[in-house]
Amino acid sequence: MGGFTLLRRQSLLGDALAHAALPGVCVAFLITGSKQPLPLLTGALCAGLLGALYVVLVVRGSRIKEDSAIGIVLSVFYAVGIVLLTRIQKLPAGNQSGLDKYLFGQAAALVQEDLEVMAGVGVVLVAAVFLLWKELKLLTFDRAFGQSLGFPMRGLEVVLTCLLVVVVVVGLQTVGVVLMVATLITPAASARQWTDRLGPMILLSAAIGGLSGAAGALLSASFEKLPTGPTIVLVSSSVLFVSLLFAPRRGILWSMWRERVFGARIRRENLLKDLYLLGERRGSWSTHVPFPILLGMRGDRPGRTRRDVRRLIRSGLLERSGDGLRLEPEGLLAAERLVRKHRLWEVYLTRRLDLPTDHVHRDAEAMEHALSDAAVNEFEGRLGFPATDPHGRPIPPRRD
C-alpha cells in the first residue's frame, strides 16, 4: 500500500488521513460509550474517508493546491480530535486511557479481536492489489493514458484511497496517529532503492514493513520501557538509512564510488593527453619524459599522479625507463583519439555555434571524455573533415 502511495507522491495524504481519523475515534466513543475496537475503528474509518473527500473537494472547488489542502485537513481534523479527547477526559464516565492509544499507539494493548481485524484487512488488501495490479500500475504511471483506454481512473483512485484509509486506520492502534505515515512510507522508500521493478518493490516493501514490525515488537518486549510503535518506526527508518547509503545504483555510496572511478579515468586520460601534447611540441614521442616534468604539467598531487602512472603502465599504455616515461604505441593511439575529439569539438563550437576561439577550450576539455568514437566520426564528416582546429593545430586523422 505504501508503495503506491509513495509512487503517486501522496505520502502527505497518508499522514493527513491518519490525523483525520482521530476525531472519528472520539466521536464514536461519545456516541457508543464503548472502547471496543470495532465501533472505534468504524468511527476512524468514517472520519478518514471524510478527510480524503474533503481534500478532493477543496482541490476541485477552490484554487487551493493539493498540498495545502492536505495541510488544512491534517491540522483541522487533528485539532478537533485533540479538543474532543480533552473533553472526554473531563467527562465523569470517561477516562481517556483507552483512547489515547490511538494517539500514540500501544501495540502491547492489542487483543485477539484487534489482530483478527488486522488479518482480515490484510487479506482484503492483498487480494485487491493482486486483482487490480495492472490497473493500479496504469493509474500510478500514466493516468491520462489509462483514461484514453477507457479504464475508470477516477473510480480506481477512489478505491486506492479507500484502501489507504483502511490501512491507516487499522495501523493506528499499533503506532498511533503521529507515526503512522512513517510505517507506511519508509518500507516503500527503502524497497525502491533496491529494485527497479514494481512487483518486487511492492513485495519487498511489504517484507520490510513486516520484519520491521516484528523486530520492533521483539525489541520492545525484550527491553523494559521501550514503546513498541516508535521502536518499529526506528527499525524501519534504520532500514531506510541503510538502503539510501548502500543500495546499488541508487545508493549514495554507489554514486560516490562511480564518481571516483570516473574521475580516475579522466585523470589518466588527461595524463596521456599531456604526454601527447608534449611530444607534439617536441616533434617526437620517442624520448622519455622525466616524471617531475610530467608532474609539473599535471599540477596534480604527486602520490595520485604516481598511482595513475602505475595503472597506465600496467595496462600497457605507458612505458617506464628509470624515471622517464614514454607513450607505448597503444597509449599514443589512445591519446591521439582524445586530442582528435577535443579539437574537432572546438571546430564544431566555433563554426556551428559561432563561439569565439578563446571560449571553446574548456568545453572541449569535458567533451573529449564524453564523446563516443562513432559520434566523432559522424560529425567530422558533417564539418567537412577539417585539417586543423580553431587554434591552427592539426587534427589527428581517424585510425580504424
Next chain:
Amino acid sequence: MSAEVRQESPPVESGAASADAPSRAITALEVHDLTVAYRTKPVLWDVDLALPEGHLVAIVGPNGAGKSTLLKAVMGIVKPITGWVQVYSAPYAQRRSWVGYVPQRESVDWDFPTSAIDVVLMGLYGRVGWIRRPSREHKAIAMRCLEQVGIPELAHRQISQLSGGQQQRVFLARALAQEAKLYLMDEPFAGVDATTERAVLELLQNLRREGKTVVAVHHDLQTVAEYFDWVVLLNMRLVAAGPTSTTFTQENLQRTYGGRLTVLSQAAEALLSKRTLREKR
C-alpha cells in the same frame, strides 16, 4: 464544473449522409462546436474540425492554444462544456480500440520502477481487459512494437535509464501496440535527438502508407511542411485547417500567432465566469 453543461448529440449516422459525398474521403475525426474550459479559463472555443483519413496532421499553435487539450477532449480525458467528438462517425467510447495515444513525454514520472517492455504492454491493457494479466502473445506483440521503433535490445532496461529519444520511442511503441487506425500524439518530436527524429518521421510515414491517420501536436514550424501533409492552426479558436500546401501560409500563421485574440479570450472568460449571464435551465 462551474459552467453549465450543454451537451448536444451528434447527428445519427445514416446511409444518406455518406451517399451525399461519395467522392470525399472517410472522416477519421470530427469535432463539432467543442468548447473546453479549465475552471473559468477557456482553452478551446467553438472548435469545428473534420480530418480525413490517411493523412499526417499537424496541430500547430502558440503555447496555451489548447493543442494538448484538443487531443484530451477527443478522448474524453477532459470533459467539454459543449460540443461533441466523433471518431469514424461514432462516439469515442465506441471507438476506443481504434485510437492510439502518445502523451507528452514529460507527463509521466520516468523514475517509475518499470521496464520499457512493461510500458509498451500497457498499450494492450485495453485488449487484455480487467483483472487478467498480459499473456505471452501480448508480450510478443509488445516486443515486435519495440523492434518497429528500433530499440528491441532495450526491452528490459529500466525506463529512467533510457535517453529522451528512447523514452519517446517507448511511448510510440506503446501506441503501435494499440493497433489503432487513428493516432493522437502530443509532441512526438519534442526534445529528441536527430536520429530519433528521423526514426519517428519514418514511422509516421509508414503509418500513413498503411492508411492510418496521425494527428500530432507539433511545435517546430520549420518542419511542418516537410513532415505533415495536413495542418490544423489553433489558437483557442480554430484558425484554419486543410492541406499543408494551401493552409500553412504566412497569413494564416500571422493570424494564429498574432495577438488579435486577446479581446475574444476576455469575452469568453467573462461569459464563463459570470453564470448570471446565462439562462439556467
